[in-house]
Amino acid sequence: MKQKITVALAGNPNAGKTTIFNALTGARQHVGNWPGVTVEKKEGTVTHSGRKIHVVDLPGTYSLTAYSLEEIIARNFIVDSAPDLVVNVVDAANLERNLYLSVQLLEMGCKLVIALNMIDVARGRGIGIDEAYLSSLLGVPVILTNGKKGIGLDSLLETIVFEVENNQSSDNFRRFTYGAEVEDELEKIQNLLRHVNYSLEGPAFRWHAVKLLEGDSEIVKKIDSGDDRKTIREQVEKSRSHLKNIFGDNPEIVLADARYGLISGAIKQTVQIERTDRVNLSESIDQFLTNRLLGPIILFAVLYAVYFFTFRGSESLVQYSESFFAWLGANVSETLPEGLLRSLVVNGVIAGVGGVLGFTPLIAFMFFAIAILEDTGYMARIAFMLDRVLRGFGLHGASMLALMVSGGIAGGCAVPGIMATRTMKEPKERLVTILVAPLMNCGAKLPVYALLIGAFFSGDRVSIMFLLTLISWAMALLAARVIRSTVLSGPSAPFVLELPPYRVPTLQGLLIHTWERTWMYVKKAGTVILAVSVLFWALMTFPDLPPEIQQSFQKKLETLNSEFIKDVGASSVIQTPQALENFEKFTKERKSDNAKDLAKALAAFSKSGYKSDNDSNQRYSLMENPEINTDVAGKYLVLRAKRLEVENKEQEERLRNSFAGRVGSFLELVFLPIGFDWRTNVALLGGFAAKEVVVSTLGTAYSLGSVNPEKSWNLSEKLRNEPGWNPLMAFTLIIFVMLYAPCFVTLVVIRRETGQWRWTIFAMVYTTLLAYAMAFLVKTTGSFLGIGLV
Amino acid sequence: MMWQELVVGIIVLTAFIYVVYRFISKVTGKRAQGTTCSCDCSGRCSHNKNC
Numbered sequence: 154m155k156q157k158i159t160v161a162l163a164g165n166p167n168a169g170k171t172t173i174f175n176a177l178t179g180a181r182q183h184v185g186n187w188p189g190v191t192v193e194k195k196e197g198t199v200t201h202s203g204r205k206i207h208v209v210d211l212p213g214t215y216s217l218t219a220y221s222l223e224e225i226i227a228r229n230f231i232v233d234s235a236p237d238l239v240v241n242v243v244d245a246a247n248l249e250r251n252l253y254l255s256v257q258l259l260e261m262g263c264k265l266v267i268a269l270n271m272i273d274v275a276r277g278r279g280i281g282i283d284e285a286y287l288s289s290l291l292g293v294p295v296i297l298t299n300g301k302k303g304i305g306l307d308s309l310l311e312t313i314v315f316e317v318e319n320n321q322s323s324d325n326f327r328r329f330t331y332g333a334e335v336e337d338e339l340e341k342i343q344n345l346l347r348h349v350n351y352s353l354e355g356p357a358f359r360w361h362a363v364k365l366l367e368g369d370s371e372i373v374k375k376i377d378s379g380d381d382r383k384t385i386r387e388q389v390e391k392s393r394s395h396l397k398n399i400f401g402d403n404p405e406i407v408l409a410d411a412r413y414g415l416i417s418g419a420i421k422q423t424v425q426i427e428r429t430d431r432v433n434l435s436e437s438i439d440q441f442l443t444n445r446l447l448g449p450i451i452l453f454a455v456l457y458a459v460y461f462f463t464f465r466g467s468e469s470l471v472q473y474s475e476s477f478f479a480w481l482g483a484n485v486s487e488t489l490p491e492g493l494l495r496s497l498v499v500n501g502v503i504a505g506v507g508g509v510l511g512f513t514p515l516i517a518f519m520f521f522a523i524a525i526l527e528d529t530g531y532m533a534r535i536a537f538m539l540d541r542v543l544r545g546f547g548l549h550g551a552s553m554l555a556l557m558v559s560g561g562i563a564g565g566c567a568v569p570g571i572m573a574t575r576t577m578k579e580p581k582e583r584l585v586t587i588l589v590a591p592l593m594n595c596g597a598k599l600p601v602y603a604l605l606i607g608a609f610f611s612g613d614r615v616s617i618m619f620l621l622t623l624i625s626w627a628m629a630l631l632a633a634r635v636i637r638s639t640v641l642s643g644p645s646a647p648f649v650l651e652l653p654p655y656r657v658p659t660l661q662g663l664l665i666h667t668w669e670r671t672w673m674y675v676k677k678a679g680t681v682i683l684a685v686s687v688l689f690w691a692l693m694t695f696p697d698l699p700p701e702i703q704q705s706f707q708k709k710l711e712t713l714n715s716e717f718i719k720d721v722g723a724s725s726v727i728q729t730p731q732a733l734e735n736f737e738k739f740t741k742e743r744k745s746d747n748a749k750d751l752a753k754a755l756a757a758f759s760k761s762g763y764k765s766d767n768d769s770n771q772r773y774s775l776m777e778n779p780e781i782n783t784d785v786a787g788k789y790l791v792l793r794a795k796r797l798e799v800e801n802k803e804q805e806e807r808l809r810n811s812f813a814g815r816v817g818s819f820l821e822l823v824f825l826p827i828g829f830d831w832r833t834n835v836a837l838l839g840g841f842a843a844k845e846v847v848v849s850t851l852g853t854a855y856s857l858g859s860v861n862p863e864k865s866w867n868l869s870e871k872l873r874n875e876p877g878w879n880p881l882m883a884f885t886l887i888i889f890v891m892l893y894a895p896c897f898v899t900l901v902v903i904r905r906e907t908g909q910w911r912w913t914i915f916a917m918v919y920t921t922l923l924a925y926a927m928a929f930l931v932k933t934t935g936s937f938l939g940i941g942l943v
Numbered sequence: 944m945m946w947q948e949l950v951v952g953i954i955v956l957t958a959f960i961y962v963v964y965r966f967i968s969k970v971t972g973k974r975a976q977g978t979t980c981s982c983d984c985s986g987r988c989s990h991n992k993n994c
Binding site: 490492493497685687688690691842897898901 | 947948950951954955957958959961962965966969970
């Protein structure tokens, strides 16, 4: 038990701090000066529950920057003297301004108790505060006090003693973040500080990093006196200028905005104002955009607009980029000699990676739209509105952040989404959020959706994408409800949702955000997806068909050729296999594909130098007869169709015989009820590496299955023309991809965050079962009602 | 066509080693140690390479 407790009183000027100090310590005061300065230092003692409490009255400050002497004194005392606890005296009538200091104190990582003072004045102004809720939101005790009347002081002392004796380390500073870009820069600075081993502790590293980013002269001076100062200073400068480029504002303003965002969110949830004297611009916009009735309508309209912009805006660019990869494939085919390498490059790399890269414009448009929502501050409002819905499903307000990051609006990523749950303190809610986050539409699922929507729902791209967003939310909430009422039951805990002020985004900031994320997508296509495509190509190519089966197919082709030669030989020059081969080479050069062109080609062929030694001039002259030419051309086309059938059969056998084909065929037993053939099964297995791989694997599978890889291809067209594929099949696959097992990186993160393999396995199994059940439901309902079958 | 098989073999092997390396580094989490993934309430995410 600690006999002497040191408590610092901090607060804004005129918050009633000195009144509280006087009421607490009475005559047991000592007034002096802070060392080296003429600012008055008041200290006093009070005894409570047998403990002597030493109270230090810090100078009144609005914040903890280094702009004034008072601020420096206050924060140096907290950092250097490390009091056992800080009592933050807050003027209840000016909560927003006062809480700014509270947030900074929390950020310093000090043990904090908030004395909500002058509550009578606040009530007189029509301000009602739910102090219990405020306390749970901020994670610190909030005590109602009235210094003048001495109300709440006993309770305050009681809380001080209790908090100090329950010596739990405070990690409230982790409860809010400054946003991705700022956090990234803070992390870099913190890592450097850790590296040079300043004698700091957990929260202090972060606080020092924040202050350096703000350009705080005192802290800069402190760091400058240490070793490695150059490295740190360079990093700080780099970080500051990076943030300035993105936000178009100084980092100190960006950080202050974030703090006010937190405060604004907390106030919106805990304060009720009967009479409003002044409403700022953000508040007036909020009254409209987050209105209980209008808000959801506007939200749906905005989401619809995002998808409209994404799909319609990128439409022609996606077509161009798909055509580019088709052209590239065709050209590389012609350049490289026939063989394994050509197959790898064309069918493995270009078909696989090209399939994914083809959607880059769409991804960039989506990220641009999301950047607008984020940078204006509307994304936070979406979170705020959906938060109300979430609570009904037994989730936490903070779950909202994780779900939005995971792809609440298509385009996120479950990995950082799951990591975002670190701010959640309640283990059950955190766990359930981790388990449902992968059901959101992450950016990796987008190319799969885009491919299938483009192929089968080209007229309703926007509506289908909108519908998919609603389905993923419905599934996540449903899954959360079920998990929360079965394996993880318990009540929800409160959480602050930050509401940053509305801002006009800068074009530079939007472009930087879009570029960074699009580049990540392209990089992934060039690394993991490239490697996985190569492996899947190998799995779909080896082992080759046994020689006897190859020979039997070869024999079938030869028989077809001989039958043709026998049939047309009397009336044409094509009397030998060699002559047929010559003729085919000739037509290929002339690119003759239809009966009319072939008839002309035959005439030209008779005059050309493609004669074999056995061919006589008499027969060539026969070929100048147009009627005979048309007849032979027609028969030749029939031969080609028959040969194509055999070749297709051979390719299919080849693929089925490959490693991937065998696994896929085996899985057909399981997936037959939902209509997935072995190729789709293989693609879904590939999706386990990364969801985009579903597209690249389908690309490889259908490209390898094509007997004419030289011909320009487009995966969407191929799927559309493939037997067994129809809109219902495409939608069933979309639903399955949306819900089935998360990619392995997500599973690894689930393992790391939950600390248990059993939850990782649970996440994998339940999502796949859910995916199967929903796909089955879609398939059978669609088939029964006859929807999407053609 | 031996050279083609050799080149293809090298490419496939490299891809395999890369995928295995990625898997192991993710599972052991070496790259993620000491870092936090930063995401805020507005749904903004860094797509931090460490995540």
